[in-house]
Amino acid sequence: MIPAPYLLYLGRSDDEVGLKTSRGLAVFRRDDCVGEFRHDECRFTLGLPRLGLAEARGAGARTLVLGIANPGGRLAPSLVEEALEAIAAGMNVASGLHQRLRDEPRLVQAAEEAGVTLFDVRDPPADLPVGNGLPRAGKRLLTVGTDCSVGKMYTTLVLRDAFRARGVAADFRATGQTGILIAGEGVPLDAVVADFISGAIEALSPARDDDGWDLIEGQGSLFHPSFAGVSTGLLHGAQPAAIVMCHDPSRPRMRGLPHYPLPDLAECLAMNLQVARLTSPDVRAVGVALNTSKMDEVAARRLCDETADRLALPCTDPFRFGADPIADWTLRCFAPSSPKPTVSA
Amino acid sequence: MIPAPYLLYLGRSDDEVGLKTSRGLAVFRRDDCVGEFRHDECRFTLGLPRLGLAEARGAGARTLVLGIANPGGRLAPSLVEEALEAIAAGMNVASGLHQRLRDEPRLVQAAEEAGVTLFDVRDPPADLPVGNGLPRAGKRLLTVGTDCSVGKMYTTLVLRDAFRARGVAADFRATGQTGILIAGEGVPLDAVVADFISGAIEALSPARDDDGWDLIEGQGSLFHPSFAGVSTGLLHGAQPAAIVMCHDPSRPRMRGLPHYPLPDLAECLAMNLQVARLTSPDVRAVGVALNTSKMDEVAARRLCDETADRLALPCTDPFRFGADPIADWTLRCFAPSSPKPTVSA
Known part of the structure; x- marks a missing residue:
């Protein structure tokens, strides 16, 4: 430490x-x-x-x-x-x-x-395994994003606290240097050798049978030409039951790449679900997290509401307004004995 | 050397x-x-x-x-x-x-x-750049696959020879240890640190303006849970004008992962084109390469014909029957002054 x-x-x-x-x-x-x-x-x-x-x-x-x-x-x-x-x-x-x-x-x-x-902090652990894609027990939620640095770590940490506030066992699994410094442990995924990306995440979030959740910090974006390989391996290694999409509505262009626009939210969500299904066929999206720090509160709340309506998912700025809508919805979706709800039901 | x-x-x-x-x-x-x-x-x-x-x-x-x-x-x-x-x-x-x-x-x-x-041989070069996704001059062909070890390197090398036999400048760009040992240079992509996957390929196949081709050896598969991150970064870094899909019809299950079936060829092709379009919007598939080494010749030729019909692309076993159909079709597709042909035209 x-x-x-x-x-x-x-x-x-x-x-x-x-x-x-x-x-x-x-x-x-x-x-x-x-x-x-x-x-x-x-x-x-x-x-x-x-x-x-x-x-x-x-x-x-x-x-x-x-x-x-x-x-x-x-x-x-x-x-x-x-x-x-x-x-x-x-x-x-x-x-x-x-x-x-x-x-x-x-x-x-x-x-x-x-x-x-x-x-x-960016030294990866020695002897990481190659990913095997074997289905493993436990519930995992992964934050994904339209870009780098749009609030995936913040969202994951605030969600962890919201789960715990509801009496649900929940652990933050750090995958970047900031998260590792905050948590005191984790895997610096972007520094792992390419062959071991998904294996590193399998090792970071092993099978659990306590009915609790691993909340895994996402990295990069499937739509970022520099880092999409990392995001892909992370999706496959995480085997997420649930994904939360993170987005910064103030950012028109990909970070560091002014020649690339940000993807559409619905398109980005669909692509993440498509890629995740390889190792987690029943994966579902459970929410959208917006970083509204550059908007006034009225506009921010309106954008969250509009986004929720458009994508049929709970939407909030977790850091500004809390993660309650996403936490409640996720726990309802994965409640042990109830059928899976839909937003329109 | x-x-x-x-x-x-x-x-x-x-x-x-x-x-x-x-x-x-x-x-x-x-x-x-x-x-x-x-x-x-x-x-x-x-x-x-x-x-x-x-x-x-x-x-x-x-x-x-x-x-x-x-x-x-x-x-x-x-x-x-x-x-x-x-x-x-x-x-x-x-x-x-x-x-x-x-x-x-x-x-x-x-x-x-x-x-x-x-x-x-698996030591990556020092000081690799982060990928920038900037459009670069030159024509690049990338071999992709349904799995690891299905013939991507063989196909790339035989295609290189077929291009050269037609008087077209063509260079093999090695991305794995075997290719590097054969070519005497290249980047061992699976040993590169994850943040630099696409940047390594941008460095390996820089802009060229001699009307020649870089033929880039593919790695892994978008459908392989262990290595899809590498394949994704490779697709983005390569900015391929053309992709050739490689497949081993004798293999029902992903290499090393008996719990994963091989993807359908059409689905795999569509997914590769979808991912590649992020950095190469006009990318097109130009052929399918089958590894028919475990089939008799009649069955092998019949399977190539059936596959060509089904996917509307030239299909061959490059190592067994040569790469001529794919080379001819690719050069026709990218001929300087002619409109892009379609198979059915």
Whole structure:
């Protein structure tokens, strides 16, 4: 486990979505975060005290979390310099980037000399199995999306809490660096070797017979030309009984790919069900989660209602309005002895 | 480049498909192969002289190729022992397994002492890009399949030769260990980190403007629960103008997964076109390649004819009957100044 409390890195970031790891920790592990580190150029804040590196150490921070994401996941030179400063101040450093801290000799040497630890959260477990597609016991819900970074992890975590509030055993299964930092465990799916994508998810969410749910964090999108392979293997490995589709209505174009529009919600839902049926023939969609953070409340509620009507599924912004409609509907759909309801019934 | 001539390893294998790397070299690089190494338990032969390790070295072999594949790709203890013997006899060792030769300290030490080299063919190139899906110039054909190991590499290589025989520039782009050993270059796609699957293929088959073709070796199947993520990223990265569907009619069940039947050919073709359209909206199917090696010639020709009629596409066993029908049809479909023909026209 990575020692808390944390100092969350924002740096010079001008990409709101790129800050999602720092923001996720600020939201779901707030009590463990003492501050944020950002330069004047950074337009964003997580609402935490702005602290320098030595200052944060003085305030009790034990680990600097490089909670930023960029396509390709490289360690920029300035990031290495700042990590060196944090180490000199006596902090551990944690990173979810593809390029590993341990592959930067200056960091390794500095950490050794300072007696602190480097955490590469994106290291997949050793000895992952190849997926076998064998039907396994237990109920699993997977969040899928029209794009990357549209709220799949938030939705999964809020749903987990809503299930638990209803007395249902429910576990969050993290598949990305932010989720892993929040949960303390999981599989960094995008860093797994390609042959083992579905096998990694089979291992992450093994058979369970306690009538509880595994709520699996989705990744990417079947419609994202960079990452659809990951999303496909995740769907097959998860064998989901239920999927929840996540979408950011403010985003007209795929993240990082301005030449690709977002898919239509109904088309995206149909494609996800089609792909999922290979390993989970009875899979069903149980809800739509919208990230309405850029809309006023009236417009947001109206869009949720319209979307629910159009797709005949409960629709909410789980983070803003709670996940109750989706949680209630899912548990009703999978109630032990009742016939499967339909929305129009 | 891996020094030829080769001694091809069969060992004790009782899995015909698992020998595909050794067999591929025996077929497409026969002049570079001096013999095969097999135990009495092995029921298969590549038609090469059966040689012991020291004997093969005496016959000129410079490299022992561990040309066997198994799910998970681990180095069995007996394989390590035999590789040590080959090294002691003065041979290099090449392997396409996931588990690397260089991660076995005894092999590393023995190779160093003997002055020979270990080749891990499944090492992906460093610094692969994330796929960007940007449309790129050039014509690309991708082989896809109903399953793993149904003849995608054979079909791609025979098509390459058929294109060249028609005066068309054509290059084979290898994506698996056998293809890489045959071509001397390529990307071992199943060993690439999941986030880079489509980017690896964009790098493997860059834009070309010589009116020639890149013929890209497919991997896995969209209907294989273990590997569909790889196949999806490959389709998106390839941006194929044309796809050729490969199938083994003798195989009722997915390789390694007896609980999964093979998909219907028409369904599999439709799904491949649907997925490919994300990055290549005008993609079209140009042929079906059957592996009829377990059928007599009359039955094989009849099945090719029936399949061609049913799917309205040229169908052949490229290895047995040549790839002419598919090559002719493809070049006609993509001839510069003519309208696109249809089979029924």
